[in-house]
Amino acid sequence: MHDGAVDGTDLAETGAQAMSEWWARLRRPLDTDPRGVGCEAALGVVHVYVDLLSVGIDAPTRYPGAAEHYVACDSCSQILQGIVSAVRDRAVSSPEF
Ligand SMILES: [Zn+2]
16 A cells, blocks of 8 residues: 555545634634524623633633623623622722722
8 A cells, every 4th residue: 555645635624624624613603693602601601701801811811702792782781881880899899909
């Protein structure tokens, strides 16, 4: 059998294809649903999301689906802003916390 080189080429092409499918799968939730995740999922991480924001961590990068949803969904956006201002008030009134 002398088809090693041919197999190598096939493998490389298959690998590149698998890689682009992997990316497509990663991006699919955001591409197909402009609201990202659902309300339930978005509100499930809202406290973690605000905690990350309050310590200066880029929460939208950690939770891109939730970030999209907070932008697209008015009720979740209001809940998020309510928690953000509550956390801000707490931080102002007890800075050592
Ligand atoms: Zn929502």
